[in-house]
Amino acid sequence: MPVSIASWNINSVRFRLDIVERFLTEHAPDILCLQETKVINPDFPHPMFERLGYYHRLLNGQRMHHGVAIVSRLPLTEDRRHDWQDNGEARHIGARLPNGLLLENVYVPAGGDIPDPVINPKFGQKLAFVERMTRWSEALREPTLIVGDFNIAPLECDVWSHKALLDVVSHTPIEVEALSRLQASHAWVDLGRHFIPPPQPLYTWWSYRAQDWRASNRGRRLDHLWASPEAARAATGFTVLEDARSWGKPSDHIPQIVTLDL
């Protein structure tokens, strides 16, 4: 049975409810994983999701910042949360799908401005977060999908300029190496690059600061959908919805969808 799973850093689910509805109406994924919902659980905007048939929702929100959610047309079990930063922030929620597949939705910390854990503790927390994910990933024994905003663009063709971004948090060698250890720890398949291989440029985030994001095209691929090897063999399609960057009141990230025949 085919299942489609989307991931989107929405930068406030309440402020962008209209474009979430547009996305669900036009693309109808079975499951949508949201990051940066920026809402406490009691204030989550349930009615629109209910109206569109996304009856199953798992929330891990907090005041002001961060926050993740999984909304689904398929039943979800095993509401699980990891605190991979060990500081109480709402950055993960996991579920099991009816076919047994595990789905992990993660929002890796951005890491601040300076790529030095001594001067900038946020950068150290980001690296520690990815290291804790790696310990979890090593022990994992079930087919799993891990999706979300990883806040790391690993490949040269994942950024508009490899040279210009080498010292910019999100593309520094120390982060890329940490992410590559995570990937190796479970032989994760990077589905974006499985379907759109290097050296083709592929971005999922463009800054709000450019006056014309498409013309300047200074993007980065910060958002990822990874599958464990057995789940990756079931992947049949992948969509990167660039146009959503131009929708009304856009997020600075765009949604991606993977289809699996499980």
Added chain:
DNA sequence: ATGGCTGGTAGAACCAGA
């Protein structure tokens, strides 16, 4: 020309994002 913008929250010459 990578910080020029953005949302949430307070009521800031704020914080965080990346």
